[in-house]
Amino acid sequence: MKYAYFTGCVAKGTCPELHASTVELAKVLGIELWEMTDATCCGAGVIRDENPELQIALNARTFAMAEAAEMDIVNICSTCQQNLGQDNRAMREDPALLERTNDILSQNGLHYSGKTQVKNLLWVLVGDYGLDRLAQKVVRPLTGLRVASYYGCQLLRPVEDTGYDDPDNPTSFDNLVRALGGTPVDYAGKTRCCGFHILTVNEDTSTKMAVKRLEEAEEAEADIMVTPCPLCHTSLDAYQPRATKLQGSNVRMPVLHLSQLVGLACGIDVGDLKLNQLMVSPQSALSGVL
Amino acid sequence: MVDAAIQHDVLVVGAGLAGMRAAVAAREAGVDTAIISKVHPMRSHSGAAQGGINAAVAKDDSWENHWFDTVKGSDYLADQDAAEILTRLAPDNIRELEHQGCLFSRWQDGRIATRPFGGAGFPRTCFVADITGHVILQTVYEQVLKNGVTVYEEFFVVSLIVEDNVCRGVITLDMSTGKLSAVRAKAVVFATGGSGRVFYKSTNSLISTGDGVAIAYRAGAPVEDMEFIQFHPTTLASNGVLITEGARGEGAYLLNSEGDRFMFKYAPTKGELASRDVVSRAEWTEILEGRGVNGCVLLDLRHLCEARIQERLPQIRELAIDFAGCDPVNAPVPIKPGAHYTMGGIRVDKTCASTVQGFFAAGECSAVSVHGANRLGGNSILETVVFGKIAGVSAAQYAREHDYASFPSSALPDQESRRNALFQTTGKEKVAVLRDAMQAVMNEHFHIFRNEAQMAAGVNKVRQLRERFANVAINDHSMVFNTALTEAFELDAMLDLAEIIALGALARKESRGAHARIDYKDRDDANWLKHTVITRSPEGPKLSYAPVTMGKFQPMERVY
Amino acid sequence: MKSTFLIQRYVPEQDSAPHVERYELDLWDEATILDGLLAIKDSQDDSLAFRRACRHAICGSCSMVVNGYTKLVCKTAIASEVKRGRSELKITPMRSMKVLKDLIVDMSPFWKHFRDVEPWLQPDPAKVPPPNEEYRVTPQQLAPSRKDLNCILCAVCFSDCGVTEVDSHFAGPPALAKAHRFVTDPRDSKRKERLEKLVDLGLWDCAHAYNCMECPKHVDPAHAIADLRRISIEAGITNNIGAKHSQQFTKSVGRNGRLDETRLVMELTGITNVTGQIRNAPQGVRMLLKGKLPLPMHQKVDNPKEVRRIFETVGTKDEQ
Ligand SMILES: Cc1cc2nc3c(=O)[nH]c(=O)nc-3n(C[C@H](O)[C@H](O)[C@H](O)COP(=O)(O)OP(=O)(O)OC[C@H]3O[C@@H](n4cnc5c(N)ncnc54)[C@H](O)[C@@H]3O)c2cc1C
């Protein structure tokens, strides 16, 4: 299995540990990753707001590179998944748009025919790799660990772009947790927004949203939360101390990235997974597993 | 006399198109105006109007042609002076809506587009895709907000207070608190919509229960031509949801089980676009004669192709998918006639004034009468707009010329005891059971084809249901949003209307428009070119007849 | 088809808190959730309170939360939930609004936001055509607001939106879609004023969760909001944190192909805004200590020149 690996900006910026754990995990699972060091930012919906065709052109460039390398794209971020996915669909559905975009790409000697598929790591693990196969790789089962899988919002919508799970009743993440030996917990906020995208614009509202998600997981007696996305990760973990302080909440919830959780179950060294870089230490939550 | 907590110069009951249009007109005329509605204005049934609104806006059309089509469509029972007002004022009213913001669909040159509709000699139906009523309702609601008209939402009017033939106001139930209170007004306008729910699987909203007509009737206002119930030719079999006439306007075919476009047998020139009564009878005949498909005929849009359907009829497509499990792009939709429109209503004159001083009515609850025995598609929301405005102006003028009249002290306690009776009764009857029974009786006995024996039996059944209603019990005794109570009030109203419809129909010994009798197959202008007028009396409903206002158009045979 | 409805009940006069009641139903296969509720009201419990009117998705009355997601229940088949493996339908009132009774909520905050966008046409009085003429508007000019017109104000999206849930100031998706309808109306004369007001009403507070894409009428408020943002920047309404964030973000990507978050935050706070920088500092220090240190040299893509070329072709002047 070989993928064009789209790191996204945050895993190369403020959350380098998630890039590191993804690379380690891929090694253990025998998934080959070709890091797309030339891929741009996905636009995060921000560029789309301002100039939809610009964002599409940037992403088409990324798709063209993956297509030339004959690989599908894997990403480790819900926002990347949403934006790449939606723009990809837009071009597939609108041949004229694809043609216009190719005109722009041609100045860089690139062409995109619409074949590339975009998959979040979660979909790669659940869909391509397979949970049975994954279960066989588990050497450190998450027995007894109550895991609140946090799909968040962008991974699932719009459904036509991402298309791998039912946005109203997603099950893949929980199935994955089960395959790792853990206990999935159901909670109200699992597909609701973490507020990341307005963190700089409206910190109060954004942190309220994050705290609500954390509290919902806590109420369901989760030991940890897991996200497939460095942005949710930033909101929920990196910002957790500040958010809880601003909103006067006592919640304390360790939040792991998907690659870290799977890596953990697959026996990767805790140091290599950079769990020590989490803002909220998972030490005691994971004591039964480690 | 009691103190009214609330009072307004003009009080409009109903926040559909007619009600809001009236309120804005009254407000613009400078009087203090408020609206009472049992639902939020945007929930009113006007929003369901799909196909369009008629007006001779096109250069090569004329309002006189529209006038003629309307009178002919009515089977000559419309008052021609009222129909003249409707059609003459139509184009300016459309453009006024347009100036207020309504985004009508356009031709390439930027002018308002029109589509063909049934019974019309010219494509003169203006539209917004297939959500015309919805978008016009938005526009009129926007004007209500802009003009700061007070709206009492989720207030249910239970009675109209009239003494010495002068209207004094209404009693309302604040649904959120259960409080009954008196609202005084110098002039009251009813715009309470249709009564489709008297019938089974009607196209109408669950709230189209005809309360206003029944309330006015109880207060002494005469009602007119209630036996004329329009059965729309294209409704979904599963739940009666409407497929607009606009579908046929855009070119859809009606097919029987043999795949024939049968309409040309019944209407050699207009085919599918004949008047609604004609098409519904044709469909029913096909079904009765064994050429139906599971009790339906088929509406075929396939040849219009996906792009056109998506552009012009997107809502229809989705409704068919959701409720008939069938995508009109790929398969014909099974449809059948369903109760749709109440041609009759509170009897009013050209200024929308009833015979009760200070009491006005407009829209589907009224009979001005522009629809006579059969309304043309696209003329109804036109009526709400044109006569809504007229009602508002008339009411404002009346309010300026009169003072508040005193309120009888028994008015409020009467309604309180009425509610308490429903709470305290030890009876065993259920609202839902009686309602279902009433709808079944009306569909069975007063359907598209009627006859003496069947209708006489129907009248008896309706009266039995009325007797059973005395033993209705409600389990819910809560004050907050007691929808069991409001449903009981609605049923109470519908039972009155069912009897009125039944009596009017039984008495009218001819076939005209939507009233088709197999025992009197022809129109009988010599004896029956007249309005049925029913007034409440201590002995029960009293029938009388009133002349039709004739004019330029002499009755002719109606062929399409 | 058999199904179970677990309905949240609450009657203010008698209950101190909501409770759940269970109803068993056996209805026809195509029955909607509304059919289920009507059947319960008709034959099991007449006291169940919910709003409903048209029963075909045009009046917007019957929105409620079904198994965690807000639905217009007249348009949602019971089977669609059963197919998802949920033969039990947990039905609760909409979010973000106070429950008045059972499934009925107080929608006044929703309507207030709607009124706040001044939802009526405000033409230039000098340009209103005479009564016997309409404005000339081409089908192409109508296209941008076509989807907005579909909105039935059912509040499904309002109830599902993560921002409205915690922020009562945020106008919410339908009010913004309504605003979009007027901003894109060629007959309206108050475009700029509207856009300026929208910034105050929360234009930039949408967090891109895309829940509102599940609109039962395909309105797509997320797109309307994005479009309003684009138009407002085009109209030069950029003196606000949202527009600045957007512009700096795009610029940052134009520079190196990737987003430089640290620089973005500093630029937004304003390099000279000492208090702002200090306020951000503890968070920065915390992240630094945890090794979440943005690399001193922001990573560039391999060929930033290619990216710049794209910006030169499709980017607006400002973005270049
Ligand atoms: C599915 C459908 C499609 C249609 N399509 C078309 C079309 O394309 N073209 C056309 O011309 N016509 C069409 N019609 C007919 C047309 O829509 C209606 O006749 C018209 O909208 C009625 O408007 P109205 O204002 O009189 O009443 P409504 O819009 O029904 O409003 C009635 C108002 O009265 C209030 N009310 C009622 N009772 C009470 C009470 N007791 N207390 C307080 N308030 C009360 C309600 O709350 C509501 O606000 C269609 C009808 C249906 C059913």
Ligand code: SF4
């Ligand atoms: S945008 Fe859609 S979901 Fe939101 S209120 Fe309007 S119709 Fe309902």
